[in-house]
Amino acid sequence: SQQGEEDPQALSIQEGENATMNCSYKTSINNLQWYRQNSGRGLVHLILIRSNEREKHSGRLRVTLDTSKKSSSLLITASRAADTASYFCATDGGGKLVFGKGTKLTVNP
Amino acid sequence: DTAVSQTPKYLVTQMGNDKSIKCEQNLGHDTMYWYKQDSKKFLKIMFSYNNKELIINETVPNRFSPKSPDKAHLNLHINSLELGDSAVYFCASSQDRVREQYFGPGTRLTVT
Numbered sequence: 001s002q003q004g005e006e007d008p009q010a011l012s013i014q015e016g017e018n019a020t021m022n023c024s025y026k027t028s029i030n031n032l033q034w035y036r037q038n039s040g041r042g043l044v045h046l047i048l049i050r051s052n053e054r055e056k057h058s059g060r061l062r063v064t065l066d067t068s069k070k071s072s073s074l075l076i077t078a079s080r081a082a083d084t085a086s087y088f089c090a091t092d093g094g095g096k097l098v099f100g101k102g103t104k105l106t107v108n109p
Numbered sequence: 110d111t112a113v114s115q116t117p118k119y120l121v122t123q124m125g126n127d128k129s130i131k132c133e134q135n136l137g138h139d140t141m142y143w144y145k146q147d148s149k150k151f152l153k154i155m156f157s158y159n160n161k162e163l164i165i166n167e168t169v170p171n172r173f174s175p176k177s178p179d180k181a182h183l184n185l186h187i188n189s190l191e192l193g194d195s196a197v198y199f200c201a202s203s204q205d206r207v208r209e210q211y212f213g214p215g216t217r218l219t220v221t
Contacts, residue, residue, distance in 0.1 A: 030207055031207065041215070042113075042199055042212035048208070095165075095207065096154055099153070102150055
């Protein structure tokens with residue numbers, strides 16, 4: 001059964017603005033991962049956050065995890081046109097990743 | 110240098126045919142996966158191998174048969190193709206089952 005659910009399904013912003021995407025899941029997890037997929041390409045891993053971590057940073061990316069609410073958020077600061085892609089959260093609860101449906105982010109120049 | 114490669118990139122075939130997709134990774138990873146992404150971009154795991162041993166086998170029709178000749182290769186053979194098999198198939202690898210995964214570029218399969 002599907003685990004992660006991203007929100008919103010689509011997001012359109014201007015270059016330079018911040019983009020926030022949310023992910024909710026249903027069962028306990030070992031870790032939660034965020035991936036990016038550019039149109040017609042494979043997925044690229046962005047960040048992995050473990051269940052005992054609350055926040056993680058990587059460059060312009062900030063991920064938070066609230067296990068009590070079973071939710072995570074991905075913040076992209078100072079967005080660029082090149083950030084235009086679909087973003088997926090994936091939960092690992094038993095050695096396999098279960099992906100959400102993704103958020104389609106469009107960054108307008 | 111491509112980390113995870115798949116061939117072919119595009120595959121157009123008729124219903125009832127048998128086809129194979131090949132995947133190779135040069136990352137030295139122990140675990141490899143096959144995923145199916147449907148037209149709505151929903152990505153679902155099909156199979157996973159760890160050191161050539163099948164460890165995940167989701168509810169996939171038995172027309173789909175993965176084969177791992179060695180740790181660096183995981184192929185997917187599909188018999189008696191159906192229209193519903195049309196999708197993008199991704200191969201991925203990871204160092205172990207709890208680490209981040211590296212995806213190949215995908216194989217777009219179209220069954221007519």
